[in-house]
Amino acid sequence: MGDFFEYLKSEWSFASAHPELAFAILVIGYGILMIGFFAAFAGPVTWIERRVAGRMQCRIGPNRVGPQGFLQWLADGMKNFLKEDLIPNDADRILFRLAVYPVFAGVFLTFVVLPFGPWIVGADLDVGIVYLLAVTALVVTGIIMSGWASNSKWALLGGIRSAAQMVSYEVAAGMALLTAIIPGGSLSLQGIIEHQGGWPWQWLVFFSPATFVAFFVYFVASLAEGNRTPFDLPEAESELVSGYNTEYSGMRFLFFAFAEWGNLYVIGAVITAVFLGGWRIPGVDLATQTNNLWLQLLGAAIFIAKASILVSVTIWLRWTLPRLRVDQLMMMCWKYFVPIGIGLVVFSLVWQLVAAAVPTWVTGAVSVLLTLAGAALVAGMFWRAWYNIRSGKDTPVYKWLI
Amino acid sequence: MDSTQSKQSVSDDLMILNMGPQHPSTHGVIRFIITGDGEVMQRAVPHVGYLHRGIEKLAEGMPYPSFVPFTDRVDYLAAMFANHGYALAVERLLGLEVPRRAEYLRVIVSELNRIASHLIGVGAMAMDIGAFTPFLHGIREREKLNDIIEELCGARLTYNYVRVGGVAFDIPAGLDRKILSFLDTFEPLMEEFNRLITVNEILVKRCANVAIIDAETAKSYGLVGPNLRGSGVDWDLRRDLPYSAYPEFDFKVCVGRGVRGTLGDAYDRFVVRVEEMMESVKILRQALAGIPEGDIMAKVPRKLKPPKGEAYAAVESARGELGYHVISDGKDKPYRVKIRAGSFTATSIIEHASKGLMIADLVVLIASLDVIAPEIDR
Numbered sequence: 001m002g003d004f005f006e007y008l009k010s011e012w013s014f015a016s017a018h019p020e021l022a023f024a025i026l027v028i029g030y031g032i033l034m035i036g037f038f039a040a041f042a043g044p045v046t047w048i049e050r051r052v053a054g055r056m057q058c059r060i061g062p063n064r065v066g067p068q069g070f071l072q073w074l075a076d077g078m079k080n081f082l083k084e085d086l087i088p089n090d091a092d093r094i095l096f097r098l099a100v101y102p103v104f105a106g107v108f109l110t111f112v113v114l115p116f117g118p119w120i121v122g123a124d125l126d127v128g129i130v131y132l133l134a135v136t137a138l139v140v141t142g143i144i145m146s147g148w149a150s151n152s153k154w155a156l157l158g159g160i161r162s163a164a165q166m167v168s169y170e171v172a173a174g175m176a177l178l179t180a181i182i183p184g185g186s187l188s189l190q191g192i193i194e195h196q197g198g199w200p201w202q203w204l205v206f207f208s209p210a211t212f213v214a215f216f217v218y219f220v221a222s223l224a225e226g227n228r229t230p231f232d233l234p235e236a237e238s239e240l241v242s243g244y245n246t247e248y249s250g251m252r253f254l255f256f257a258f259a260e261w262g263n264l265y266v267i268g269a270v271i272t273a274v275f276l277g278g279w280r281i282p283g284v285d286l287a288t289q290t291n292n293l294w295l296q297l298l299g300a301a302i303f304i305a306k307a308s309i310l311v312s313v314t315i316w317l318r319w320t321l322p323r324l325r326v327d328q329l330m331m332m333c334w335k336y337f338v339p340i341g342i343g344l345v346v347f348s349l350v351w352q353l354v355a356a357a358v359p360t361w362v363t364g365a366v367s368v369l370l371t372l373a374g375a376a377l378v379a380g381m382f383w384r385a386w387y388n389i390r391s392g393k394d395t396p397v398y399k400w401l402i
Numbered sequence: 403m404d405s406t407q408s409k410q411s412v413s414d415d416l417m418i419l420n421m422g423p424q425h426p427s428t429h430g431v432i433r434f435i436i437t438g439d440g441e442v443m444q445r446a447v448p449h450v451g452y453l454h455r456g457i458e459k460l461a462e463g464m465p466y467p468s469f470v471p472f473t474d475r476v477d478y479l480a481a482m483f484a485n486h487g488y489a490l491a492v493e494r495l496l497g498l499e500v501p502r503r504a505e506y507l508r509v510i511v512s513e514l515n516r517i518a519s520h521l522i523g524v525g526a527m528a529m530d531i532g533a534f535t536p537f538l539h540g541i542r543e544r545e546k547l548n549d550i551i552e553e554l555c556g557a558r559l560t561y562n563y564v565r566v567g568g569v570a571f572d573i574p575a576g577l578d579r580k581i582l583s584f585l586d587t588f589e590p591l592m593e594e595f596n597r598l599i600t601v602n603e604i605l606v607k608r609c610a611n612v613a614i615i616d617a618e619t620a621k622s623y624g625l626v627g628p629n630l631r632g633s634g635v636d637w638d639l640r641r642d643l644p645y646s647a648y649p650e651f652d653f654k655v656c657v658g659r660g661v662r663g664t665l666g667d668a669y670d671r672f673v674v675r676v677e678e679m680m681e682s683v684k685i686l687r688q689a690l691a692g693i694p695e696g697d698i699m700a701k702v703p704r705k706l707k708p709p710k711g712e713a714y715a716a717v718e719s720a721r722g723e724l725g726y727h728v729i730s731d732g733k734d735k736p737y738r739v740k741i742r743a744g745s746f747t748a749t750s751i752i753e754h755a756s757k758g759l760m761i762a763d764l765v766v767l768i769a770s771l772d773v774i775a776p777e778i779d780r
Contacts, residue, residue, distance in 0.1 A: 057538035153419050157441065157761070229532060230604055239530075239762050241426060322604045323532025325762045326441055 003290075004119035030122060034111045042261040043073035045311060049261075052312075053319045076254075083250035088151055091247065095149035099142050100248075100255040106138030107259045107266060113189055114269045116303055117279050117296035118289060121190060128189040129177055132270065133170065136225065139259070140166045143244050146256075150247040158243030161233045161326060168333040169224040169231075175341025176218035180204045180211050180274050182348045183355075193278030194286055205275040206370040208355075208363075210347040215275045217337055217344070219310075222267045224329070227260065229318040233326060264314055268307030279303040416444065419761075423452050427530045427765045430775025432749070436761065446756040446764050448749050454779040461739035466492050466706040467566050469739070474560035476724075476741060477777045479522055482508075482515040483719035485564035488739075490645060490715035491726035492566045495708040503696040504568035505647040510689050511551065511563060512646075512717070513682040514581070517588070518547040519720035520628075520675045520682075527672055527769035528599045531608050536599040543591060546584055553577055566706065568699035578690050585683050592679065600676055609672055610663030613755050613767040617666065623754065624747040627722020628678060629771055632658040632671035639718035646717075651688045653681045668770035675772070707734050721745050721772055745777035 005023060009016045047062065047070060054061025062069035087096055112135075113128040115121035125131050140163055147159015184192035184204055196203050205215040224231035235243030245256045272278055279299035281289055289295045324332070355363045417440065422433035431452035437444045457476060461469045473488045474481040486508055493500060500508075525540030548558040555563040555571055563570050599605055615625070620633035630637055638655040640648040656677035658670030708730040716725035722744030731737040748771040756764050 053534075057535050058542045059538065153417065160440075232532065233762075239427065239765050319535050320598070321533060322528065322599070322602060322608060324604060325608055325760060327760065328607060 007119070034122065035108070038108060038111065038262050038265075039258075041265045042258050043077065044070070045261050045264055045315075046076070046257070047073045048312075049315045049318075052315050056316075056319045080254040081251055085250040085252060086247075088247050091151040092149035095145050096247075097252070099146035099149055100252045100259075102138045102142030102145065104142075104255050104259045106135055106140075106142065107263045109135040109138070110266045110270075114266065115190055115193065115273060115279060116300035118190070118194075118286070118299070119296060120300055124188055124190045127187050128191075129181060129187050129274075132189075133174055133177075136266075137166075137170065139263075146248065147244040150244070152247050154241045155244050155246045158233075158235060158240045158246070161240075162227065162244060164326075165227075165231065165233060165329060166225050168330060169221045169337070172333055172337035172341050173218055173221035173225060175338065175345055176214040176221060177274060179214035179341070179344040179348045180218075182345070182352060183207050183211065184274070189273045189278070193273055193280060196277045196280055198277060198280040198282035198284060200277075200374070201364075201367045201371040202280075203275060203277040206367045206374060208348065208351045208366065209370065210344045210351055211275065212370050212374070213340070214344050214348075215271070217341060218275070219267075219271060221333075221337060222270065223314060223317070224333070226263045226267050226314075228264070228267075228314055230321040230323050231329060232318075232323060233329060264311045265307055267314065268310035269303070271310055272303055272306040276306050415439065421446070421761075421764075422449075427768065428775075429526065429768060429773055430778075432768075432773070432775050432778065434752070434764070436764065438761070441760045441762070443756055443759055443761060443764060445753055446759075448752050450746075450749060450775075450778045452779065453775045455776075457780045458739050458741055461736050463735065465734050466708070466736060469736070470565055471560065471562045474562055475776060476743065476780055477719065477721065477745075477774060478559055479774055480515050480519040480720040481559065481561050482511045482564060483717050483724050485561060486512060486646070487715055487717040487719070487724045487726045488728075489564050489566045490717060491713050491728040492706070492708065494713035494715050495711065495728055495730055496566075496706065498567055498700055498702065500568055500700050501697040502647065502694050503572075504698045504700070506689050506693045507569045507573060507698060508564055509647045509651070510573075510581070510686060510693075511554065511561070511569075513686045513689070514547055514551060516682050516720045517679050518544045518551075520679050521547075523628075523720070523769075523772040524599075524672055524675050527609075527668075527766070527772075528605065530765045530769040531605055533599055533602070533605065536595060539591070539595055539598070543588060550577065550581055550584060553580075565699070567702035568697070572698045573693075578693070581686065581690060585686060588683060589680070592676070596676065600673070605672075606662045606669060608762075609669035609766060609770065610667055612663075612668045612763050613759060613770065614664050615666045615751060615755055619751070619754065620666065623751040625722070625751060626744040626747065627718065627720070628656075628674045629671055629722060629744070629748055631656060632674045632770075633666035634658050634660075634670075639716055639723055643716070645715070647689070650692070651685045653685050656681060668766050671770040671772075705734055707732065716742070719744060721748070721774065721777060724777075741780055743777040743780065745771075745773040745775075748773045749778050 005026060008022065008026070009019060012022070014022060050072070051061040051069070062072040065071040065075045087093055110132055112122040113125050113131055115124070143162045143166075144159045147155045147157075147162070150156070181187060181192065184195050186192050186195065192204070200206060204211050206212060227235060235245065240246070245253055248256060279302060281295060281299050281302060284295060289299055416437050419436040419438060420433065421436055422428040423431040428434065433449040433452065434446045435449065436446045455475065457472050460472055470485055470488060473484040476484040521540035521544045525537035529537035551561060552558045553574060554577060555561050557563070615629075615633050617633045617635050620630050620635060625633065634657060636655060636657050639645070640653075641655055656674045658665055658674050660667070660670060661673055662669055710730060710732045712727065712729040714725060714727045716723045723742065724744060725742035727740040727742070728736050729738040752767060752771070755767055759767065
């Protein structure tokens with residue numbers, strides 16, 4: 001943002017004449033842009049999720065509003081805005097009304113540091129990752145508030161589950177991030193991205209065995225933090241009715257859902273930035289990309305594409321897997337993920353020393369090998385899916401049903 | 403135990419939580435009073451009766467054949483068995499011989515219905531554990547079964563097909579081929595279902611060693627059907643107290659083996675149902691191959707007046723022994739009809755089996771017992 005402002009000042013006389021005013025316009029404009037992006041991402045993702053779920057479950061999914069039902073999310077939003085904002089009797093009215101704001105703010109504030117390009121970022125904070133962990137913790141506050149204020153035991157159980165889950169997995173997620181920060185050499189998301197390259201073997205996920213494992217640890221931990229299946233215990237429909245948001249209706253309910261789906265993008269974006277090379281374009285060096293606005297926009301598209309792939313993986317997981325139990329969830333975190341995370345941090349530190357001592361081709365070879373391993377993993381997944389489709393095709397078809 | 407008593411017997415440290423009657427996973431209108439310390443329950447007391455329609459009493463006011471449509475409402479997921487049990491009891495009362503073709507048709511519809519009911523049973527259990535997709539895959543298969551049965555008797559849920567003395571309609575031309583083609587697709591699809599959910603590690607972790615009911619407890623609570631067999635008791639009315647044409651078929655009685663945990667846990671009951679579906683496929687193939695020609699209805703007088711006396715007949719329903727005790731006083735209406743339903747005894751064991759479980763496990767327990775509210779209350 002700062003660099004972009006400098007660029008504006010040199011190109012645009014108004015900006016150099018009234019720098020404060022121009023900066024205010026720039027910041028507000030960017031804020032509005034981000035809210036727009038957030039809405040334009042979270043909304044259609046609900047539609048995509050429901051269509052994908054429909055396909056997976058041999059149903060059709062929403063297909064009435066707009067082409068292929070694309071405007072369903074707008075219709076749902078309108079419906080929820082028109083609904084009565086109900087507050088249950090004996091609920092803590094102030095907390096009940098307040099609870100949605102921390103949840104929404106916690107998710108939305110991450111957009112301050114989430115980058116789209118060298119210049120396209122709210123603020124390149126030096127402590128970007130710490131800031132990220134801090135603001136996402138706001139979500140917990142909101143969820144506990146909603147669980148407590150609803151005056152419903154189901155909501156309370158959901159809120160408490162959520163608190164335990166998110167606080168625990170924050171530790172595991174922090175460890176996994178730290179593993180990547182060590183070779184990345186920076187706490188700023190931009191710094192980490194600039195450290196990586198455009199090609200897969202230049203990404204941090206393939207830098208060392210530790211970061212390779214940390215990628216998976218962070219992905220699972222962030223699913224748990226985002227309350228996604230198989231870790232959707234706080235809103236486990238079959239157990240807790242709807243969890244912490246059971247008593248909410250109308251617009252307030254919408255904001256919980258909005259934050260949840262927006263959070264999907266945040267999960268994908270953080271992983272993309274830290275592990276998957278962020279906005280770097282393969283074969284283009286940093287200076288060229290920074291000095292060309294079009295390349296910056298291309299980088300932003302690459303960034304969003306990478307994040308969207310991760311979002312689709314989370315959607316796919318949600319409609320495939322059952323849900324863990326509370327104690328199993330906690331056991332997984334404290335007995336496996338946290339020790340593994342600590343081990344990864346130590347391993348990562350040792351790797352730094354080793355990498356400094358051995359010739360560069362050795363670390364390069366490790367990166368290439370890890371890239372191949374990752375490619376094999378993805379290929380195996382596709383082969384498996386193809387096998388399942390094939391084995392389904394070989395079965396006799398119901399001609400008489402049509 | 404009613405709620406006032408349970409309130410007195412707990413200390414202030416425990417939370418009383420009301421689950422139901424409107425709750426996504428009570429499988430109908432049942433209510434549970436959960437006494438627990440946070441997520442860990444001390445016990446869950448089921449409150450039944452929300453769906454009591456007095457079906458048994460209604461029987462006393464109508465002629466024998468008129469009661470058959472009411473039996474559909476005893477168990478709407480497996481209405482063939484409810485029809486069949488009642489018809490069997492009245493036939494025993496009358497001393498009626500049913501034509502063999504009708505017996506074969508009864509077996510065919512029963513096994514089709516068993517597959518349909520078990521698909522919902524295992525699917526709903528998967529859904530209660532959080533996997534929504536297998537449930538809808540089950541629903542998709544059940545839809546095909548509904549189509550088949552609709553073609554046979556015109557109804558998709560409340561069949562009124564098995565009548566006193568035989569069955570209502572003969573099998574239409576070509577339907578047997580459709581059933582066979584369904585079975586051909588069903589087997590690979592079950593393979594897919596198993597890959598998707600039965601061997602899923604999360605499901606196994608959620609179900610294995612949860613809500614263990616040992617054989618002695620199961621027997622003493624009167625569990626029947628897949629729930630009893632899940633506890634390792636080798637007992638199936640189709641084989642041990644044969645009725646209809648079952649002695650003529652070769653099939654295995656699936657018994658829990660403690661595949662991934664302890665014998666009698668929720669996972670065993672899940673697996674028993676999955677295996678039973680495959681056994682039903684076997685029976686169906688044999689029955690379709692060997693179905694004899696002949697009448698589908700015995701010579702039944704227009705007005706049924708059984709001699710004074712009583713008869714009990716039970717069928718192996720999808721939820722276990724579904725028994726009808728019919729008492730006749732020589733008139734054209736039954737003096738008393740008593741229905742013994744598997745879901746009722748299964749509900750009674752919940753209070754015992756839920757001690758020390760977590761709330762999430764209670765949902766698994768209810769689903770693994772495959773209780774269905776109308777059959778509990780009748």
